[in-house]
Amino acid sequence: MQFLSDLTIQQNNKGTSTGLTWISSTGAEIISHSPVDGKIIGSVVSTDQTAYQTVVNTASQAFLEWRMWPAPKRGEVVRQVGEAIRRHKEALGRLVSYEMGKSLQEGLGEVQEMIDICDFAVGLSRQLYGLTMHSERPKHRMYEQWHPLGIVGIISAFNFPVAVWSWNAALAWVCGNVCIWKPSEKTPLCAIAVQHIISEVLQKNSVPEGVSCLVQGERQIGEWLSHDKNIALVSATGSTRMGKAVGTAVAERMGKSILELGGNNAIIISQHADLDMALIGALFGAAGTAGQRCTTTRRLIIHEKVYDTFKQKLVKAYHQLKIGNPLHAGNHVGPLIDKDAVSTYLRAIEQCKQQGGNFLIEGNVLQGDEYASGCYVQPCIAEVTNELQIVQHETFAPILYIIKYTNLEEAIAMQNNVPQGLSSSIFTLNMREAETFLSHAGSDCGIANVNIGTSGAEIGGAFGGEKETGGGRESGSDAWKAYMRRQTNTINWSDQLPLAQGIQFNI
Numbered sequence: 001m002q003f004l005s006d007l008t009i010q011q012n013n014k015g016t017s018t019g020l021t022w023i024s025s026t027g028a029e030i031i032s033h034s035p036v037d038g039k040i041i042g043s044v045v046s047t048d049q050t051a052y053q054t055v056v057n058t059a060s061q062a063f064l065e066w067r068m069w070p071a072p073k074r075g076e077v078v079r080q081v082g083e084a085i086r087r088h089k090e091a092l093g094r095l096v097s098y099e100m101g102k103s104l105q106e107g108l109g110e111v112q113e114m115i116d117i118c119d120f121a122v123g124l125s126r127q128l129y130g131l132t133m134h135s136e137r138p139k140h141r142m143y144e145q146w147h148p149l150g151i152v153g154i155i156s157a158f159n160f161p162v163a164v165w166s167w168n169a170a171l172a173w174v175c176g177n178v179c180i181w182k183p184s185e186k187t188p189l190c191a192i193a194v195q196h197i198i199s200e201v202l203q204k205n206s207v208p209e210g211v212s213c214l215v216q217g218e219r220q221i222g223e224w225l226s227h228d229k230n231i232a233l234v235s236a237t238g239s240t241r242m243g244k245a246v247g248t249a250v251a252e253r254m255g256k257s258i259l260e261l262g263g264n265n266a267i268i269i270s271q272h273a274d275l276d277m278a279l280i281g282a283l284f285g286a287a288g289t290a291g292q293r294c295t296t297t298r299r300l301i302i303h304e305k306v307y308d309t310f311k312q313k314l315v316k317a318y319h320q321l322k323i324g325n326p327l328h329a330g331n332h333v334g335p336l337i338d339k340d341a342v343s344t345y346l347r348a349i350e351q352c353k354q355q356g357g358n359f360l361i362e363g364n365v366l367q368g369d370e371y372a373s374g375c376y377v378q379p380c381i382a383e384v385t386n387e388l389q390i391v392q393h394e395t396f397a398p399i400l401y402i403i404k405y406t407n408l409e410e411a412i413a414m415q416n417n418v419p420q421g422l423s424s425s426i427f428t429l430n431m432r433e434a435e436t437f438l439s440h441a442g443s444d445c446g447i448a449n450v451n452i453g454t455s456g457a458e459i460g461g462a463f464g465g466e467k468e469t470g471g472g473r474e475s476g477s478d479a480w481k482a483y484m485r486r487q488t489n490t491i492n493w494s495d496q497l498p499l500a501q502g503i504q505f506n507i
Helices: 002-006 049-066 071-087 089-100 104-124 163-174 188-204 219-227 240-252 275-291 307-319 339-354 408-416 431-438 479-483
Strands: 029-033 040-045 132-134 140-148 151-155 178-182 212-214 231-237 256-260 265-269 297-303 358-361 380-383 399-405 423-427 447-450 484-492
Touching (some): 040 188, 049 212, 089 188, 104 163, 163 178, 163 231, 188 212, 240 256, 265 408, 275 307, 307 358, 307 380, 339 380, 399 408, 431 447, 479 484
Parallel strands (some): 265 423, 380 399
Antiparallel strands (some): 140 484, 358 380
């Protein structure tokens, strides 16, 4: 396919890079199969212990120089990275779609997020502000400043194989850090392509070797990063189980972590909702990316007065979904990432039935030449109660649970009564309901929306959630502070040394 050649990802199968140099390794081979058609796209070699240590040593040395570059100069490099990605948007978007399985429109949208976060970071490079405070001592000035941390380890997931890395890397770079990226072993070639794209920018600007590093492999590589005292911050995106392991390992060595983990996101559909708008939000939220977003809508909590009406609209809309090759613009839903994901989907459906769920649209694995990879499934809908064990669990697949409620207090309680706390939404034209949902008595999630769905976060806002979602924040707002350390400074410009709180210490 031409887009593979355009990205030069088949020049070699080395999966380890220090930014400008590809390093040989004796690790296991990782073969990338496309869930679109089951074909092998390519392969890379996992990072072994020797190659990993070379990367860490190179990054450590690069940090000593990179941190001293003026932040706007670092921002200029990030601007050029954004421009390089923009030039390759079409090819990279197609690779994302083909290797991960999301629709081409979503693949291109993911690459656009990379461009957008670079633009955001360029502006941020001139806005790393600290505060000035009044001292209680005469002729003293207090202020705070922010310093880079060092090496930032980035563990990204298969469902957003390039965007989430960029959310972290662009901010970390302008803050003066260097990065080591460990992508998902299910989408290794997307990472290879990105590394090729940005390496020319790094070289042209004489960026130190080691500012942008890449390591490849399975869980063991993530464990190395998590336990390595040289890694100041680990930003990990993935399952709650993975995040608990990373968070524990990093905390044991007193490191810092950003955890963006599972979601069990709900939309409350009020009796005062615009049901046509709500239908669009629910449909994309539940079926988009084949249910493989952390912000996927997994539960609809619908007011009893509109329950039957909305249920009929939803079932009709599901029957109109087009499932197939995501590179074809007419299809709405592509495949799951692999056959293991299909097995998880089937188990969840069976558990839901055993626990009393009633399926309005049955789930199944699709058959036929177009679905030969075995990864295409039917998005399905089940009527349930919120307390079912399977409903409390996040299944990374297009399974939508619908639940009936009587009053808003009950709906909010049901929405909050799950272990996860990422994204949430209410559709209502009633101002009091909307404000209640956004109040202290409302959603307990990191993201709360009114009259839009749970998916589709903008890079300008801090992204992340509470409870078992991890509590971390990435991307916009003041999320940059997580990539820096705060330092409080006091300058005495008098000829005396008065002590705080009026303490006398005469000798």
